[in-house]
Amino acid sequence: EADIYQTPRYLVIGTGKKITLECSQTMGHDKMYWYQQDPGMELHLIHYSYGVNSTEKGDLSSESTVSRIRTEHFPLTLESARPSHTSQYLCASSAGGQYGTDTQYFGPGTRLTVL
């Protein structure tokens, strides 16, 4: 299993605050992903990156932004948190096989609550 870390694990914050969710992996994977998951629901891709300085929006529209300045680090930022942002955010990475034929490994997730 890949070593992939997310902090914080839990965050309760007030409306309007700026937050950054951290994601780091130590496996040297080129590809990294952010998924959003509401309780009891499937995961939806919100951002992905195929390498340093590469970021793309996923299938689910999100007001968050991401950056990829270093291979191992893929932080997600919300400039002004709202209650509608309350959700679990899961980070993943993969080594990058040909044509996407590679295994994705997930971090433990950040459970965000915006009051």
Next chain:
Amino acid sequence: GIQVEQSPPDLILQEGANSTLRCNFSDSVNNLQWFHQNPWGQLINLFYIPSGTKQNGRLSATTVATERYSLLYISSSQTTDSGVYFCAVGERAGGTSYGKLTFGQGTILTVHP
């Protein structure tokens, strides 16, 4: 985009029973993974199986890519098997979905002692 359907949505078992979970998908794939999400929200890789059959202890999986479905078998279930099981697929290269996974809605498994 590709559609992923899992069945059944819920499954309740007694410890020791066997079960089969199904995943249907609407288009050709070159990535299919099965995950178990534990009560703390962590997604654990079970299998990377875009085709063929694999086994790992009490778990096994089969994907028939030509018929667009995959099955996850759990034998001699234990209470620690409880949680949500997700199937996720990646579309073939050439489209805009390179490397990305689309998840099914999951199967909630509850195993009683």
